[in-house]
Amino acid sequence: MATEYFLRMGDGQKIFMTKEDILADIEAGCADAADLGDIPALSEDEMDHMLDIITAPGRIVGVEPGLEVPVTHDIGAIRIDGDQGNSGVGIPASRLVGSMVHERAFGADTMELGHIDYSFKPVKPVISQEQQTMEVCQQNMVIPMLYGAMPNMGLYYTPDGPFENPGDLMKAFKISEAQDSIQHAGDHGIRDMVWIMQKLQKVGSDGVNFDTIGAAGDGDMYASLNAIEQLRKEFPNMYINAGMAGELVLGMHGDLEYDGTRLAGLWPHEQVLLAEKAGANTFGPVCNTNTSKTSAWNMGRSVTFTKAAVEASNIPCHADMGMGVGGIPMLETPPIDAVTRASKAIVEIAGVDGI
Amino acid sequence: MGKRWGICLSASAPTTLSIFYKSLWDCHRIVFKGGFKTTNEELFKTLSDAVVSCKKDNVIAAVEKAKGQAPAVELIDNGLAAGMNEVGVLFERGKLFLPHVMMAADAMSAGVEMLQDELASGEGASTKLGVIVNGTVEGDVHDIGKAIVSTMLQAAGFEVHDIGRDVPVQNFIDKIKETNADMVGLSALMTTTLQGQKEVIELLKENGMRDSIKVMVGGAPATDAWAKKCGADCYAENASEAVAKAKELLL
Numbered sequence: 001m002a003t004e005y006f007l008r009m010g011d012g013q014k015i016f017m018t019k020e021d022i023l024a025d026i027e028a029g030c031a032d033a034a035d036l037g038d039i040p041a042l043s044e045d046e047m048d049h050m051l052d053i054i055t056a057p058g059r060i061v062g063v064e065p066g067l068e069v070p071v072t073h074d075i076g077a078i079r080i081d082g083d084q085g086n087s088g089v090g091i092p093a094s095r096l097v098g099s100m101v102h103e104r105a106f107g108a109d110t111m112e113l114g115h116i117d118y119s120f121k122p123v124k125p126v127i128s129q130e131q132q133t134m135e136v137c138q139q140n141m142v143i144p145m146l147y148g149a150m151p152n153m154g155l156y157y158t159p160d161g162p163f164e165n166p167g168d169l170m171k172a173f174k175i176s177e178a179q180d181s182i183q184h185a186g187d188h189g190i191r192d193m194v195w196i197m198q199k200l201q202k203v204g205s206d207g208v209n210f211d212t213i214g215a216a217g218d219g220d221m222y223a224s225l226n227a228i229e230q231l232r233k234e235f236p237n238m239y240i241n242a243g244m245a246g247e248l249v250l251g252m253h254g255d256l257e258y259d260g261t262r263l264a265g266l267w268p269h270e271q272v273l274l275a276e277k278a279g280a281n282t283f284g285p286v287c288n289t290n291t292s293k294t295s296a297w298n299m300g301r302s303v304t305f306t307k308a309a310v311e312a313s314n315i316p317c318h319a320d321m322g323m324g325v326g327g328i329p330m331l332e333t334p335p336i337d338a339v340t341r342a343s344k345a346i347v348e349i350a351g352v353d354g355i
Numbered sequence: 356m357g358k359r360w361g362i363c364l365s366a367s368a369p370t371t372l373s374i375f376y377k378s379l380w381d382c383h384r385i386v387f388k389g390g391f392k393t394t395n396e397e398l399f400k401t402l403s404d405a406v407v408s409c410k411k412d413n414v415i416a417a418v419e420k421a422k423g424q425a426p427a428v429e430l431i432d433n434g435l436a437a438g439m440n441e442v443g444v445l446f447e448r449g450k451l452f453l454p455h456v457m458m459a460a461d462a463m464s465a466g467v468e469m470l471q472d473e474l475a476s477g478e479g480a481s482t483k484l485g486v487i488v489n490g491t492v493e494g495d496v497h498d499i500g501k502a503i504v505s506t507m508l509q510a511a512g513f514e515v516h517d518i519g520r521d522v523p524v525q526n527f528i529d530k531i532k533e534t535n536a537d538m539v540g541l542s543a544l545m546t547t548t549l550q551g552q553k554e555v556i557e558l559l560k561e562n563g564m565r566d567s568i569k570v571m572v573g574g575a576p577a578t579d580a581w582a583k584k585c586g587a588d589c590y591a592e593n594a595s596e597a598v599a600k601a602k603e604l605l606l
Contacts, residue, residue, distance in 0.1 A: 036448065171496055173461060175454050218452075251452025265449050 005055040008338045010291035010298050012329035022296045023051050029293065029300030036248075037267040039308035042300070046349050050303065053345050054296055060340040063347050070318070070354040074148055074211055074243075075114035076102045077137075082116075087323070087332045096137055103143050109354075112148035112209050113137055119152035120193050121161070127199050135203040144239060147200045148209035151193065151224045153216035156185035163188070166252060182219035182253040189223035194230050197238075207239030207281075214271075215245035217252030218263040221271075225258045225278040232279025242275035243284030243320050244268070247305050268309035276315045282354070285309040286320045291330050295338055299327035299345050306350040318354035319346050395425050399434040406438025406463050407445070409455045414462040418469045427473035428511065435463050436507060436594060460499045467506050474509065484512040485605040488530045489540035491520035492551030497544035497574075500594075504540060504573065507594040508601060527555045528562055537605050538569040540597065541587070546576045553585040560586075569604045573597060 004016035017025070026047050034041040042050070053061060063069075073079065077095035079102075082088025093101070095113060102108040113134050115123050123130055130147070137145050157165040163185045169178035197208050208231065213224040228240055249271065251264025258274050266274070268285040275283045287302035306326075310317045324330035327342040346352050398421045405417035414435070421430050442459045445451040451459075489505045491497055498520045505517040518530050531539055539559075541552040552572045559565040570587040582590035588604055591597035 170453060170457055171498075173457060175457050175461075179454060248449045250449075251454065254452045254454035264452050267449075 006337075007054055008295040008329050008335065010289045010293050010295065010329055012331040012335060012338075015294065017294065017296070019051065019055060022054055022294075023047065025294050025296035026050050026054075026300035029297035029302075030304045032297075033247075033287075033301045033304035033308075037269065037305060037308060039267070039269060039304065042304055042307065042349065046303075047300070049349055050296075050299060050345050053341050053348075054299070056341070059337050061344050062340065063344050067347055069347055069352065070109040071107070072110040072112070072318070072354070073102055073106075073108050074112060074209065074322075075118055076108065076111055077113050078116060095133055096140060099137050099145065100141060103141055108143065110144040110146065110206075111137075111141070112146040113205075114148045118148070118150055118211070119155055120149045120189070120196055121152065121155045123149060123196050124192060127196060130196075131199055131203045134200055134205050138204040138206075144206040146207045146209045146239060146241065147197065147205050148211050149196075150212045150215060151189060151210060151220050151227075152212070153182075153185050153189050153220040153223060156188055157181065161185065179253050179255065182217070183222075183256070186219045186223040186226075186256070189220075190226045190230065193223065193227040194234075197227075197231055198234070201235055201238060207241070209241040209243060210280075211243045211284075212245035213242055214249045217250040218256045219253050220245075221249050221263045221266075221274075222253075222256045222258060225263075225274055228275070228278040228280055240280045241282045241284060241318065242278070242280035243318075244271060244286040247285075247287045268305050269312040272309045272313040272315070272317065276313065280315060282316045282318045283309070283313060284318050284320045285352075286325050287327070289324045289326075289328060289330050291324075295327060295329065295342070299342055302327035302342070303345050303350045306346055306352060310351045310353075316353035319350070319352040321346060321355050395429070395433075398424055398430070399437060402430060402434025402466070403438035403441060406435055406459050406466070407441050409442070409451070409458040409462060411458070411462040411465050414466040415469065418466040422470065422473065427470040430470060431467055431474075431506065432511075432595075435466050436503070439463050439503060440593075440595075457499070460503070464502065464506070483514045484602065485537040486514045486516070486534050487538045487540060487601065488516045488518060488527065488534060488536045489542070490518040490522040490527060490530075491542040491544075491574075492548055492555065493521060493523050494551060495543050495545055495548035495574075496521050497542070500544065500574065501540070501542035503594045504542070504591070504597045507598050508540075511598045511602070513601060513605075524551070524554050524558050528558055528564070531559075531564065531568060536568060538571060538601060540571045540573065543572075543574040543577065549574070549576050549581065552577070552581075552587065556586045569601075571597065571600060571604075 002018040004018055006016055009015055030042045077098040079088050080091050080093040080098040083090025099111045102111050155161050157163050163181045166178035166181045210224050214221040247268055249263050249266045254264050256263050259277055272283045285306045287305045289298045306319055321343050323334050328334045329338050402417045405413040446456050487508055491501045505515045509515040516534050541555055543549045543552055556570055571589050571591055572582050572587040573591045577590055579590045589600045591600045
């Protein structure tokens with residue numbers, strides 16, 4: 001009987017597979033990405049290396065010495081305190097304490113301050129509190145401290161915002177009205193994001209992390225890229241990370257462009273070029289996990305997309321690795337065996353500059 | 356032409372030849388198109404491409420040009436509907452998106468509308484294959500897929516009564532009685548509204564009508580297994596399959 005190895009499904013379920021079956025899944029995931037993105041598949045050596053990583057005997061794995069990369073943590077400031085199903089550990093601690101624990105105990109290379117809602121729009125009414133907390137963090141910490149939030153353009157549409165919901169308009173065949181609504185929401189979002197970061201830069205923020213760009217489709221990316229462009233002009237030395245929401249920019253508008261390039265339908269290796277053009281310092285490629293596929297399939301797909309982005313990019317790529325992205329199972333607190341294997345593969349095979 | 360020929364000669368002989376032959380072929384196609392009737396394959400391709408362009412003007416122009424050159428049913432089935440299928444494939448692959456699909460569907464509807472007269476007077480118009488009531492169940496506002504199915508059924512020779520979207524259960528019963536329908540098509544795009552298909556079937560039973568009518572279900576969450584479970588006669592995955600299944604059950 002062939003030896004079987006322990007791995008995961010995309011939903012976290014434990015499974016056992018033979019080496020041949022694991023390799024077949026790696027190849028299939030890789031081929032899917034290559035087909036969709038029109039990008040090169042991984043080489044046989046790279047797929048064999050991924051197989052070695054997945055079948056390594058230890059519960060956790062790590063990169064080879066010398067291949068270590070900078071590591072940071074989104075919204076880590078509330079990760080210690082939070083305990084409402086958001087992967088926090090429920091230890092009463094301020095956001096300052098949370099950030100300092102990450103800096104001094106966990107070895108984070110940068111950190112970010114995040115609001116409990118983690119979207120830009122709801123920060124507006126509490127901007128003074130965010131400014132005060134950012135200032136205190138900057139006074140107590142050494143590592144770069146950014147401000148992080150999601151563009152989350154969904155909050156600008158009814159019933160949460162002032163603009164008519166494009167989903168409702170689309171259903172009624174009011175296509176141009178839906179596109180106008182997305183455009184207006186995008187323009188409003190640009191103003192909000194720039195205004196919020198102007199306030200935080202005043203109190204010494206080292207920069208901003210745009211987290212989950214494109215979550216609400218191409219309007220979301222349109223707003224983010226334009227906000228990045230404006231911030232770069234106003235703050236030449238500000239540190240800007242453009243982190244994506246998924247491997248594909250969905251076309252809710254369909255025809256929005258940035259610098260002459262249509263945003264809908266862009267894959268990571270195309271997204272990074274626009275982030276760079278807008279003025280981002282680093283780019284966060286993302287590949288969503290398919291919960292019905294194995295971690296071998298998901299890692300094959302994720303690493304293929306990410307490697308193409310790294311090769312196309314002139315700025316450092318810091319891959320988003322966590323629940324439901326990067327080949328890691330979709331669990332609130334993902335299992336460490338899967339997290340370390342996907343992370344090792346994304347560094348050693350895709351060649352990312354950070355996580 | 357002469358200038359390009361000269362440049363090519365001095366640059367690369369193979370390239371020159373390929374361009375020359377391509378030019379000859381282009382000329383041949385132009386003459387062929389101008390002097391003779393365009394082939395059906397070209398007609399269908401033009402219609403299909405027009406739908407894929409997602410522009411209503413293109414579709415209207417293509418249908419205007421194609422009218423009378425092939426039966427309306429074929430223009431719809433092999434041209435417009437084929438284009439809509441291509442739009443679906445491009446949507447799946449992240450090349451086209453929701454607004455484009457909506458625009459393509461809208462453009463296709465305009466094209467079909469232009470062929471209505473021919474459909475009514477064409478082959479199959481005098482011999483109705485059957486009467487079908489088609490609608491999207493209550494609580495579900497999705498219309499496009501069901502509308503395409505209605506069009507295709509009509510194009511195939513069925514008398515179709517499309518009663519729209521978000522249709523109350525009783526309205527299906529009333530329309531079936533009114534038209535003495537042979538089949539009812541029930542569409543649902545959401546898992547939450549799928550149950551509505553079963554409710555219509557149950558009401559048909561309560562009214563003693565179930566044995567005299569065939570029931571077809573469709574929509575993204577529907578499956579063959581669901582069709583069996585809810586008591587439908589068949590499940591159709593797309594418009595073409597809906598026509599095939601309807602013919603299978605009614606003829």
